[in-house]
Amino acid sequence: MEDIENYTYVIVGGGIAGVTCAEHLYILHPEAKTVVITATSLIKAVTNVLPLTKTLDAFDVEERPAEELENNCPNVTVVRDTVVRLHAEKQHVYTSAGRVFSYEKLCICSGASPKLVENSPHVVCIRDTESAQQFQSRIKDAKRILIVGNGGIATEMVYEVTGIQIIWAIKDKYTTANFVDAGAAEFLRPELDKEKTESITPVKRRKYIVDKIEGGRTVPGGALGPDWHTGLELKGCHQRKVFIETEVELKTILEPAAVKQYGKTVTKLNSEEEDWPVYVELTNGTVYGCDFIVSAIGVTPNVSVFLPGNKLTVGDDGGLLVDDKMRTLEKDVFAAGDVCTPNWQLAPHWFQMRLWTQARQMGSYAAKCMWSSLAQEEVYMDFCFELFSHATKFFGNKVILLGLFNGQGLDRKYEVLLRYTKGLEYIKCVMVDGRMQGAVLIGETDMEETFENLILNQMDLSEYGEDLLNPDVDIEDYFD
Numbered sequence: 001m002e003d004i005e006n007y008t009y010v011i012v013g014g015g016i017a018g019v020t021c022a023e024h025l026y027i028l029h030p031e032a033k034t035v036v037i038t039a040t041s042l043i044k045a046v047t048n049v050l051p052l053t054k055t056l057d058a059f060d061v062e063e064r065p066a067e068e069l070e071n072n073c074p075n076v077t078v079v080r081d082t083v084v085r086l087h088a089e090k091q092h093v094y095t096s097a098g099r100v101f102s103y104e105k106l107c108i109c110s111g112a113s114p115k116l117v118e119n120s121p122h123v124v125c126i127r128d129t130e131s132a133q134q135f136q137s138r139i140k141d142a143k144r145i146l147i148v149g150n151g152g153i154a155t156e157m158v159y160e161v162t163g164i165q166i167i168w169a170i171k172d173k174y175t176t177a178n179f180v181d182a183g184a185a186e187f188l189r190p191e192l193d194k195e196k197t198e199s200i201t202p203v204k205r206r207k208y209i210v211d212k213i214e215g216g217r218t219v220p221g222g223a224l225g226p227d228w229h230t231g232l233e234l235k236g237c238h239q240r241k242v243f244i245e246t247e248v249e250l251k252t253i254l255e256p257a258a259v260k261q262y263g264k265t266v267t268k269l270n271s272e273e274e275d276w277p278v279y280v281e282l283t284n285g286t287v288y289g290c291d292f293i294v295s296a297i298g299v300t301p302n303v304s305v306f307l308p309g310n311k312l313t314v315g316d317d318g319g320l321l322v323d324d325k326m327r328t329l330e331k332d333v334f335a336a337g338d339v340c341t342p343n344w345q346l347a348p349h350w351f352q353m354r355l356w357t358q359a360r361q362m363g364s365y366a367a368k369c370m371w372s373s374l375a376q377e378e379v380y381m382d383f384c385f386e387l388f389s390h391a392t393k394f395f396g397n398k399v400i401l402l403g404l405f406n407g408q409g410l411d412r413k414y415e416v417l418l419r420y421t422k423g424l425e426y427i428k429c430v431m432v433d434g435r436m437q438g439a440v441l442i443g444e445t446d447m448e449e450t451f452e453n454l455i456l457n458q459m460d461l462s463e464y465g466e467d468l469l470n471p472d473v474d475i476e477d478y479f480d
C-alpha cells in the first residue's frame, strides 16, 4: 500500500517558473497546501523588480536556500527530490526517493537541458551553477576554446572570457543571429576585439552560489541568467583573440591520433602551433585544435519522465504543449517555463523564446489558471502575452527587443527604419504598411516605452516616414 502525501497543488521544479508559480499560489490560495519538488537544494528567487514598460520588467534572479521560500510562503513545502514518473489518471507523481504525492492540480516546471553537439568528454555546456563551475575549472589552464552556437550563451561567453583564443563557429552569416540582425551584429562587433581589463565584474553580492556537487544527479539545476559569469574567474592562460568561422557547423571531433591517422591538415592560428588535446573538423573542411569545445546550441525541454503512460503531447521543439490556460492535454496537469510550448492562437506580436522573463510570466499565469480552475473563476490571458519584450546586455551594451524585432513571421515583407551612431546607439524599427511591428534598441535610447505603445496600438505612422527616427523630432511627445 502506497504511503501517499496529499497536496492541493504540486509543482515540479525550483527554477523561476516553479518558484513564481508557488509564490503566486500563496497569494491566491494561502490556505491550500502546495509542494515544490525540485532536484536541487537551491531555488531561484526574483528580486529588485523594476518595471521598464507595460510588458517589460528588469529584475535580478538569485539562488536562495529552499527554506526561504517556505518562510515567505508558509503554505509551501519544498521537497528536495527528483520526480521519476507521473500517473495522470491517479493524479500521482512518484519520486526517486520512493515518495508518492497526490495533487488536485499539478504544474510541470522542469525546465530544459542543453543540447550537445556531441556527447564527448571534450564538450562542455553551461546550464546551472555546477556546469558553470566546471567550465571555470577547465578554462584556467586553457589557451584556446572552440564555441559552437550563435545564441545567448555563445554571445555572452565570447565577450566575458578573457586571456584566451576563441574560435566561434556559427551556422549563420553573422553573429548573435538568434537575437539580432546583421546590422546590430556589426554595431556590436568592435567590442569583441578588445581585451577586457577586468575579468570579474565587481558586484555588491553574489547572485549564484555553487551548489555542492551532487553525485548521481541526472537533471540539471535551475538555469542561470545574465549574471551567470559574475564571480567566476573566466580567464585562460593566453592572450585574448576571437576568430569567427561563419556558415559552418561541427562535422566531427577528432582525437590527436585520428588527425595523424587520417592525415588531416590542421589550420594554424599562430606561427608556433602546438599539439592540442582535441581537434574539430568543421563542415567547411577546416580543422582546428583546441583545449575543449563549448556546446551552446540551445535547449531540449525536460519532459521524458512525464510522458510514459500519459496523454501529454509535445511540439516540434520537444516542449509540452499547453493551451491558453497553461493546461496540457491531461486533466489538471499544467506546465510553465522552458519545459512548455504555447499551443494557443498567439497574439500577432508575441512568440516564445526560452527566457527567464517568459518563465516568470508563465509561472505566474499558470498559478492563476490553476487556482481559477479550482475556484471556478474566469481568468483572462495575461497582458504580457500581447507583446514579445526582452531586455538584456550584449557585449556590454543594453539591448531591448520588442515585438517582431527580426521580422519574425513576416516573410521578408517589411521595411526597416534605422538610426545608427557608431559606438553609441542602434535603433531599428520593423514596419509594415506604416505600422510598427517590432524594434531593436541598443544603447541608452530611452525609446522602449514609446515603441511598445506604437507596436501595441498599431497607429499608422506613414506620414512621419523616416522622420520617425529623426533625432531632432521628439517622438515621445507625439506618442506617449
Ligand SMILES: Cc1cc2nc3c(=O)[nH]c(=O)nc-3n(C[C@H](O)[C@H](O)[C@H](O)COP(=O)(O)OP(=O)(O)OC[C@H]3O[C@@H](n4cnc5c(N)ncnc54)[C@H](O)[C@@H]3O)c2cc1C
Pocket (backbone or CB within 6 Å): 012, 013, 014, 015, 016, 017, 018, 037, 038, 039, 040, 081, 082, 083, 084, 109, 110, 111, 112, 126, 127, 128, 152, 153, 219, 220, 221, 222, 223, 224, 225, 226, 227, 228, 302, 305, 336, 337, 338, 339, 354, 355, 356, 357, 359, 392
Ligand atoms: C547560462 C545561461 C544564461 C542565461 N541568460 C539569460 C538571460 O540573460 N536572460 C534571460 O531572459 N534568460 C536567460 N537564460 C534562460 C533562462 O535562465 C531560462 O529560460 C529560465 O531560467 C527557465 O526557467 P524554468 O523555471 O522554466 O527552468 P529551470 O530554471 O531550468 O528550472 C527547472 C527546475 O526543475 C528541476 N527539475 C527538472 N527535472 C526535474 C525532476 N524530474 N524532478 C524534480 N525537479 C526537476 C531542475 O533541477 C530545476 O530546478 C539563460 C540560461 C542560461 C543557461
Ligand SMILES: NC(=O)C1=CN([C@@H]2O[C@H](COP(=O)(O)OP(=O)(O)OC[C@H]3O[C@@H](n4cnc5c(N)ncnc54)[C@H](OP(=O)(O)O)[C@@H]3O)[C@@H](O)[C@H]2O)C=CC1
Pocket (backbone or CB within 6 Å): 117, 148, 149, 150, 151, 152, 153, 154, 156, 170, 171, 177, 178, 226, 248, 249, 250, 295, 296, 297, 298, 299, 353, 354, 355, 392, 393
Ligand atoms: N541574454 C540572454 O537573453 C540569454 C539567453 N539565454 C537563453 O538560454 C538558453 C540557452 O542558450 P543557448 O544555448 O545560447 O541557446 P539559443 O537558443 O540562444 O541559441 C542556440 C544557437 O545555436 C544554433 N544551433 C542549433 N543547433 C546547432 C548546431 N547543431 N550547430 C551549430 N549551431 C546550432 C541555433 O541556430 P538556429 O536557431 O538556427 O537553430 C542558435 O543560433 C536559450 O533559451 C537562450 O534564449 C542564454 C544566454 C543569454
